[in-house]
Amino acid sequence: MKVGVIGSGDVAKALASGFLKHGHETMMGTREAAKLGEWAKKNPKGRVGSFSEAARFGEAVVLAVKGAAASEALRGAGTANLTGKVVIDATNPIADAPPTNGVLKFFTSLDDSLLERLQREFPDARLVKAFNSVGSAFMVDPTFRTGRPTMFICGNDDGAKRTVTGILEQFGWETADMGKAEAARAIEPLCMLWCIPGFLRNEWSHAFKLLRT
Ligand SMILES: NC(=O)c1ccc[n+]([C@@H]2O[C@H](COP(=O)([O-])OP(=O)(O)OC[C@H]3O[C@@H](n4cnc5c(N)ncnc54)[C@H](OP(=O)(O)O)[C@@H]3O)[C@@H](O)[C@H]2O)c1
Numbered sequence: 001m002k003v004g005v006i007g008s009g010d011v012a013k014a015l016a017s018g019f020l021k022h023g024h025e026t027m028m029g030t031r032e033a034a035k036l037g038e039w040a041k042k043n044p045k046g047r048v049g050s051f052s053e054a055a056r057f058g059e060a061v062v063l064a065v066k067g068a069a070a071s072e073a074l075r076g077a078g079t080a081n082l083t084g085k086v087v088i089d090a091t092n093p094i095a096d097a098p099p100t101n102g103v104l105k106f107f108t109s110l111d112d113s114l115l116e117r118l119q120r121e122f123p124d125a126r127l128v129k130a131f132n133s134v135g136s137a138f139m140v141d142p143t144f145r146t147g148r149p150t151m152f153i154c155g156n157d158d159g160a161k162r163t164v165t166g167i168l169e170q171f172g173w174e175t176a177d178m179g180k181a182e183a184a185r186a187i188e189p190l191c192m193l194w195c196i197p198g199f200l201r202n203e204w205s206h207a208f209k210l211l212r213t
Helices: 010-021 033-042 051-057 067-077 114-121 158-170 181-187 190-201
Strands: 002-006 025-029 047-049 060-063 086-089 126-129 150-153 174-177
Touching: 002 010, 002 051, 002 067, 010 025, 010 033, 010 060, 025 051, 033 047, 047 051, 051 067, 060 067, 067 114, 086 114, 086 158, 114 126, 114 181, 126 150, 126 158, 126 181, 150 158, 150 181, 158 174
Parallel strands: 002 025, 002 060, 025 047, 060 086, 086 126, 150 174
Antiparallel strands: none
């Protein structure tokens, strides 16, 4: 598959490298290509372009930018370049305020989510929340003693979720589909939970697993 990755931070780089490793063609998109010079050197098969070039390139698109800039980044990617495409939304709505006792602050409420806001603004993109509830170091081929961790996903388009489930399978995850876009109200705050041991005890090496009988 051809994948466009919008972003130049740790998540964008981890996922773009993962897509290349697993045999996909990949273009990263940024407003400032110089930020990705080192990544491009390490990943000679990877391409670097603007937000809109990456979105146009991708049959599927990954959104991995600062939460507060997510809407602006998708506008920069261009509505036409997103139409009908699976958009994997790895963002979290983290506010610009410090955590309280290790608990991050969000700019959304429990009756709203960033994924829903983006899906409303870009109705022709097929958004799927994924990869937001684990650190970038574990997104691709995680190795935990207890086996495959669980990635919680949601979105309104079942076909898009099947595509993302296939990618997660390839990247070493089991998937738990939590339903439609509103489920992002529960999945996005998993990021708060994931970060608490990090902020309190500098423990950042864990992932969630859903146990079933
Ligand atoms: N770090 C993690 O381990 C982790 C784990 C799970 C989820 N997440 C979520 O994944 C997303 C990316 O996280 P990150 O740590 O990799 O990077 P980040 O520092 O949160 O975001 C960097 C990206 O945001 C873009 N950006 C910032 N301001 C912008 C603006 N005004 N307009 C357009 N784009 C703007 C930058 O674009 P340019 O390239 O153009 O500068 C850059 O690509 C975040 O939403 C984060 O909450 C992070």
